[in-house]
Amino acid sequence: MSVHTLNGDIDGAVADLIAGLEAEPHGQVAPSVYETARLVSLSPWLGGHAERIAFLLQTQRADGGWGPPQGYALVPTLSATDALLATLRSTGPRAHRDHVAARLAPAVARSLQALTTWLRADLLVPDTPGADLIVPSLVAGINQHLARLEHLAVPCLEPWYGGRLGLPTGMDDGRLVRVRQAVAAGVDLPGKLVHFLEVLGPAARAAGIRPAGPGTVGASPAATAAWIGNNESGSSSNQALAHLATVAGGGPVPCPLPITVFEAAWVVSGLARAGIRVEVPPRIVESLRAALNPLGTPTGPGLPADSDTTAVALCALGHLGQPVDPGPLWAYETADGFCTWPGEDGWSVTTNAHVLDAFGQHVSSGVDPEPRYMAAIDRLTVALQERQQPDGQWRDRWHASPYYATMCCALALQDFGRGPTPVDAVARAVDWVLSTQRADGSWGRWDGTAEETAYALQVLLAARPRADEVQAAARRGYAYLCETAGREPAPPLWYGKELYRPLAIVRAAVLAALHLVRQRHDITAATVTTTAPKPRQAASKPVIRDA
Structure with missing residues (x-):
């Protein structure tokens, strides 16, 4: 100061x-819950992983959500929930898994309760860029985790064993499906959609995408991580990895x-x-x-x-x-x-x-x-x-x-x-x-x-x-x-x-x-x-x- x-x-x-x-x-941008959580899911091997998880736990609201009021909380809350679920499901030996579950499971239970309440109440989703791609992608990811949640045997998550989240009223996954199919078929991704590359899953191998400037893909740590995760090593991948390590080395990332x-x-x-x-x-x-x-x-x-x-x-x-x-x-x-x-x-x-x-x-x-x-x-x-x-x-x-x-x-x-x-x-x-x-x-x-x-x-x-x-x-x-x-x-x-x-x-x-x-x-x-x-x-x- x-x-x-x-x-x-x-x-x-x-x-x-x-x-x-x-x-x-x-540039100077405050940390992003959405973007930080995407790195937790996409790049757990990246330096600063523990700090990113700590950031998510520290910034969770009392009601279980993340981010600003009203419908603006949906995207960061979905992203953080998916990230914490991915972390719960990917930990190693039983003793370590129990330790992680003790830290993360209560936060996940609160966030799932918040999401269930909001989506049942016809939450109005603001017209933030890419919301019709991001929300269906994250909901599908969370539902995949919930389908396998029972194997963790975590008591506070039992109400959500095998459960499913629905999409907000008026939203479907049609655009996301069309974009993924087009990219998988070899259609070049429009420049403005590269910013959201992480929603494409395996289709992030889109041909023709190359890092720009200092090594960023889509001016987004999440998009850059998705691109790195789906490309063989090489000069472009090394450049993107170096940029991502610089941006994310301290933990939380902006976007x-x-x-x-x-x-x-x-x-x-x-x-x-x-x-x-x-x-x-x-x-x-x-x-x-x-x-x-x-x-x-x-x-x-x-x-x-x-x-x-x-x-x-x-x-x-x-x-x-x-x-x-x-x-x-x-x-x-x-x-x-x-x-x-x-x-x-x-x-x-x-x-x-x-x-x-x-x-x-x-x-x-x-x-x-x-x-x-x-x-x-x-x-x-x-x-x-x-x-x-x-x-x-x-x-x-x-x-x-x-x-x-x-x-x-x-x-x-x-x-x-x-x-x-x-x-x-x-x-x-x-x-x-x-x-x-x-x-x-x-x-x-x-x-x-x-x-x-x-x-x-x-x-x-x-x-x-x-x-x-x-x-x-x-x-x-x-x-x-x-x-x-x-x-x-x-x-x-x-x-x-x-x-x-x-x-x-x-x-x-x-x-x-x-x-x-x-x-x-x-x-x-x-x-x-x-x-x-x-x-x-x-x-x-x-x-x-x-x-």
């Missing part, structure tokens, strides 16, 4: 944050990883948009430029390009005085706006807000744009307003909190929306934010968090910074951030295979909000604790600690 006095050293906190982008080359471009783009653009002077090392600038190609840029090695990361990377380069023509974004244009990637199921308001940012920044730079840029800005202005909720908020498919989506849309419309109506949309967003502040000064979907409070403050301070009610709300939010940032229990809110927490990006959002409040309200200095990695030489391992 590093403590900075905001009176004069918020710049120091920013400098530490930027230094961390170089010091941690894979996605690497997130090189995504992290740098969001950190730089978020800080710069708030008016913070950002001194970025040339290597980071060059990495952003180098990642761009005719289809844009991916989140990091092992993933396909997407318009969301492309748009934010373009904005970051623009803020750094290195503008790049946003032409690659046209590859994602649809009749309704811009897709995150071709064939996307659904429409993302935050992706389209970021595209509006990129086009708006390009037009504002003084370059004489093609007419279609102006036409796209007009279309996006209308499309975002049409998707605003009646109470003034926005919701999105890439983040669990409406405060993130509302910030993205409100700032894009405030800065680059065309016509008179964006003013009204932003005003409604401000009213919603004001109406949902908690008594302790925070904002949050489930509980107040520093991350969501930072997003809420940015909405208020972009639109009506001098209004009396905004000033009062901003002061309360500022006090909450100074008291809790870096110390509060920090839930994951970003959509991945399960919800995850990109640590550097969240810290950047908090610092941006603190800076805005101080600049626009002349707030007396306070002390805030921020979690930031100390720069070090040639870091070989990503930061995966929670913040």
